[in-house]
Amino acid sequence: MSILVLGGAGYIGSHTVYELIDGGMDVVIVDNLETGYAEAVHPKAKFYKGDIRSRSFIDSVFEQEKIDAVIHFAANSLVGESMVNPLKYYDNNLCGTKVLLESMVAHGIDKIVFSSTAATYGEPESIPILETDNNKPTNTYGETKLAMEKMFYWTSKAHGLRYVSLRYFNACGAHMSGEIGEAHNPETHLIPLILKVPNNQRENITIFGDDYDTKDGTCVRDYIHVTDLAQAHILAVKYLMDGGESNIFNLGNGVGFTVKEVIEVARKVTGHPIPAVMAERRAGDPAKLIASSAKAVEILGWKPQYADLETIIASAWKWHSTHPNGYKK
Numbered sequence: 079m080s081i082l083v084l085g086g087a088g089y090i091g092s093h094t095v096y097e098l099i100d101g102g103m104d105v106v107i108v109d110n111l112e113t114g115y116a117e118a119v120h121p122k123a124k125f126y127k128g129d130i131r132s133r134s135f136i137d138s139v140f141e142q143e144k145i146d147a148v149i150h151f152a153a154n155s156l157v158g159e160s161m162v163n164p165l166k167y168y169d170n171n172l173c174g175t176k177v178l179l180e181s182m183v184a185h186g187i188d189k190i191v192f193s194s195t196a197a198t199y200g201e202p203e204s205i206p207i208l209e210t211d212n213n214k215p216t217n218t219y220g221e222t223k224l225a226m227e228k229m230f231y232w233t234s235k236a237h238g239l240r241y242v243s244l245r246y247f248n249a250c251g252a253h254m255s256g257e258i259g260e261a262h263n264p265e266t267h268l269i270p271l272i273l274k275v276p277n278n279q280r281e282n283i284t285i286f287g288d289d290y291d292t293k294d295g296t297c298v299r300d301y302i303h304v305t306d307l308a309q310a311h312i313l314a315v316k317y318l319m320d321g322g323e324s325n326i327f328n329l330g331n332g333v334g335f336t337v338k339e340v341i342e343v344a345r346k347v348t349g350h351p352i353p354a355v356m357a358e359r360r361a362g363d364p365a366k367l368i369a370s371s372a373k374a375v376e377i378l379g380w381k382p383q384y385a386d387l388e389t390i391i392a393s394a395w396k397w398h399s400t401h402p403n404g405y406k407k
C-alpha cells in the first residue's frame with residue numbers, strides 16, 4: 079500500500095511517516111520545506127519537494143506514483159501568526175487544499191486523512207469536548223481548519239471521496255528513538271519553551287495568566303504524544319480502506335494538566351529547577367481544553383500508548399537535549 083504524506087517533513091507529518099514505514103507501508107512525501115526540514119524526511123520515503131498550491135506539481139506526483147490514500151498535514155499552524163497574517167493562512171491552508179482536492183478528483187484518488195484541530199471549537203461549551211459540540215473558532219488558524227473540513231464535506235458529497243478529519247488537542251513529545259522531534263521557528267508551544275531553560279537557552283519560563291478558573295489558576299490542556307497522533311492517522315487510513323464513511327474524531331488523552339503541573343513534571347524529568355515568572359494572560363487562550371476521544375477509541379480502535387505526562391516530557395527532553403537547535407547543525 080502506498081500512502082502520500084503531504085507535509086511529511088513537518089513535526090506531526092514526520093512522526094507519522096516513521097510509523098507508516100515501521101508498519102511496512104510505502105510512503106511518498108510532498109513538502110515545500112517552508113516549515114518542514116529535509117533532515118526529518120525518512121530515508122526510506124520517496125521525497126518530492128514542492129507546493130500543493132501548484133496544480134501542475136501535484137498532478138505530476140499523482141501521475142508518477144500509484145497512491146492508495148493521502149494524509150494531509152501541509153498547512154500553517156501557528157495561532158498567533160494566523161492573527162497577524164490571516165491571508166497567509168487562507169492562502170496556504172485553503173487554497174492549497176482546494177488545488178489538492180481538484181487534483182485528487184481528477185486522478186480518481188478518493189481517500190484522505192487530514193489534520194484538524196481543537197481550535198475549531200473555540201471557547202468550549204462543556205468539558206470534555208465532543209465532536210458534536212459547536213464550532214466557533216476564535217482565531218484564523220482554527221477558522222481555516224474548520225473551512226477545510228467543510229471543503230472536504232461538500233467535495234465528498236459531489237465527488238464521492240471519503241475523508242477523516244482528526245482534531246488534535248496539544249501535540250507534544252518526540253519519537254522514542256530521539257531521531258526526530260519538534261522544531262518550530264518561532265517556537266510558541268509550552269513544552270519546547272520550558273525545555274529551553276534546562277538547555278541554557280532561556281533563563282525562565284513565562285506563565286501566561288494565573289487567574290483562570292482552574293485548580294491552580296493556570297490554563298488546563300490535554301497533552302497528547304505525537305506518536306499516538308501518528309498511530310491514529312494509520313488507523314484512520316485503515317478505516318477508510320475498510321469502507322468507513324467520512325468522519326471527524328477528536329484526539330487527546332482526556333486528561334488535563336495545568337501549566338504549573340507541566341512545569342513541575344519538566345523539573346522532575348530534567349532535574350533542573352526551571353524558574354517560572356508570571357505574566358498577563360495570552361489573548362485568545364481558553365481556560366480549559368480537554369478532549370473526549372471516546373469516538374476514536376470506539377470506531378478507530380485507537381489507544382494512546384504514551385499517555386503519561388512524564389513519559390511525554392522525557393521523550394521531548396531526549397530530543398531537545400541532543401538537538402538544542404532543532405535540525406540545524
Ligand code: UFG
Pocket residue numbers: 155157195196197219220247248249266267268269271283284285286287297298299337360363367
Ligand atoms: N503557555 C505559557 N507560557 C508559554 C507558552 C504557553 O504559559 O510560554 C501556556 C498557554 O497560555 C496555554 C498552554 O501553555 O495555556 C499551552 O500553550 P501552547 O501554545 O503550547 O498550546 P495551545 O493550547 O495554545 O495551542 C494548542 C495547539 C494549537 C491549537 C490550540 C487549540 O498547539 O495548534 O491548541 O486551542 F490551535
